[in-house]
Amino acid sequence: QGIKKPFTEVIKANIGDAHAMGQRPITFLRQVVALCTYPNLLDSPSFPEDAKKRARRILQGCGGNSLGSYSASQGINCIREDVASYIKRRDGGVPADPDNIYLTTGASDGIATILKILVSGGGKSRTGVMIPIPQYPLYSAAISELDAIQVNYYLDEENCWALDVNELRRSLNEAKAYCNPKVLCIINPGNPTGQVQNRKCIEDVIHFAWEEKLFLLADEVYQDNVYSEGCQFHSFKKILYEMGPEYYNNVELASFHSTSKGYMGECGYRGGYMEVINLHPEIKGQLVKLLSVRLCPPVSGQAAMDIVVNPPIPGEESYSQFIKEKESVLNNLAKKAKLTEDMFNTVPGIHCNPLQGAMYAFPRIFIPSKAIEEAKAHKMAPDMFYCMKLLEETGICVVPGSGFGQREGSYHFRMTILPPVEKLKILLEKVKDFHIKFLEKYA
């Protein structure tokens, strides 16, 4: 609109979209999908044999050998098999059945579909869905769309955003008064909080779900994004299995993964899968029926997912470039995670928990009461007010904590660690300067 601003560009540190911030796609993945899209390229000498081999296999799984055919609603068979093999490898040999694998249009599609199946009842028997606060707002949106009941449980900010079973129990018991809590959603690694839950914690959560007969929804799309020393991704499926038959044969679990995050960053493909454990066979039948309304997930996304679970292995021609690209992305993210945490913690009035995983910082910010007053006068949440001022004065776009939920009286914002390192450093400096000025202005 022609108004002069004190910055030269808007820096979008608001969305978990790596490619939009300059991250490069993984060459091998793009080669395979390009070969599938335009099979004439199978004759081209500029594509490696291992990419062609995978492309041929995927195309053979497609009707008429074309990405343009509908697949089965559950997804292409050989890709589901590859996903099952991946899960088994990832989890140290815990078996995975391709029949329990459903390819989806991004993880969001799978999550919304499972929630649809689980939500029922009316009034006090309406399904309650337990979600972490802070949460990724897909959950609140889907719950709202389905007219289910949102049941909040607070992550422990003082303790690196850990899950606390006592808090789960508090939340569940309170909710029983007005709804039928049946579902427990976990995001691990967390969004926006970036914590990576430890093994003991996951065991405790599984035990809790078993006791209270809750359906576990494990959103694990950041499973490749683990940075902190001493942190490791443990899938809910693996821990469930390791806890023995009483748990493994009874706890209902759906785990989700996606092509959008990790080292791939392929958000635009809308690729994903879910693995369902202990789902009643009749329910599985209904699940396929429900999925069939939208026919099938995009086949190019299914192909992308296949490469994620079936990447080049040592000995293959493309392996060294693949590993180099993958490690480069992940090391870069790890570096930026540390950089961000350290930088924010030098700022008076900002406290940032370690970014153990995922792609975001969720620092807590001190907002002086004068600023809170002014926010109220503008009918804005205080952290929204802060973020708008940040945007207006520096061009930096982040998301206020109120968008994700937070304990009453605390304020946060979520910033991605996706901009390139040099830009991120400048960003962080700018945020620091802004914050100090903001504190002074509203002292």
Add this chain to the structure above:
Amino acid sequence: QGVPKPFTEVIKANIGDAHAMGQKPITFLRQVTALCLYPELLANSTIPEDAKARARRLLAACGGVGSYSASPGIPLVRENVARFLQRRDGVPARANNVFLSTGASDAIVSILKLLVSGEGRSRTGVLVPIPQYPLYSAAIAELSAVQLNYYLDEENCWALDVAELRRAVTEGRRHCCPRVLCIINPGNPTGQVQSHQCIKDVIKFAYEEKLFLMADEVYQDNIYAKGSAFHSFKKVLFEMGPPYSEVVELASFHSVSKGFMGECGFRSGFVEVVNMDPEVQQELNKLVSVRLCPPVPGQVLLDVVVDPPQPGDPSYELFMTEKQEVLGALAHKARLTEEIFNRVPGIRCNPVQGAMYSFPRIELPPRARAAAEAQGQAPDMFFCMKLLDETGICVVPGSGFGQREGTFHFRMTILPPTEKLQILLEKLSSFYSKFVKEFS
């Protein structure tokens, strides 16, 4: 399971999936898409310049296919869709009224979600044609809306009859609140192409009864019969002028799955909304953002569909040849199907004016109907199962789409290659005659 069958292969004439039946993709579409997926190909000398120019424009517009796009779609593609609509209809179209979607099915479900409300007697009623494409009944069931059937006129080439629409609405008002009128044109499974006059009458009816019009037009490129032409609801609406053009609420759907493209697996389509309340349109924006965005490779492909090569472009000739080949073959197969089926006493096949299916009516002898009942099967399901078991030919019983009580049909696609289709049609015809003999 190892049981020997009297056939060598199952022939799937049941699903509207052209590539699965051997139809080839349009080269230019795949070239541009591959270029966008793997921009290194811009250096490949076997790919024509116009494809590269297109890819460069799209890449600049979306920042790469790996990024999320805006939830309603890449702005450049929405603009190109609007231009396409304007060229097609001669009526202005705005990019803001175009929402790209994950196939037409996705947009149809989203629109229905917006329209379904109320409880008990005020629950939204949705008028659907019988026979219908079962996405509608499934979505209505999922949303707990009320399905209101209106019968297409089989004696009259499956035409829409406003008197029948009126009957359906009036009856519907007794137990729900009819708000939506769904039209599939060209029709699935019936293949009729509605006349201009018919569309006008439907629009007038929707205006009078204050119904939201949903026009499923995914087969708009599949028109075969002489004397049939595709008239978009949007175009006719604006030809009718005010008050209709200012008042009637319309959502029109298109897709890359059908036409001459057959790109079902890419899950790409769009909806154009006309005269939608701006606040409702805002909610639609919010609703589509829950699933973030439609698949970007599909959006890229759609862009090429609505903005194809032009005369003079290097790829123009090949593109036109491929397109005409596909459509010509479909037209030929449409006529062939109608001809062969109509030779068989007991089978009556309306002209396949458009779309991709025949939906012939079959007479089933009373003994066959009794046998079906004994097995707890709909008679046409019984017929189709026997057909599958004895010939390997897979079609869909009419009961899956709805039909007038006491009539039986099946839906068969015209997608298998011509020679195979001919054999199929003949086998099916012989099977039918045998079947009738066996059960007389």
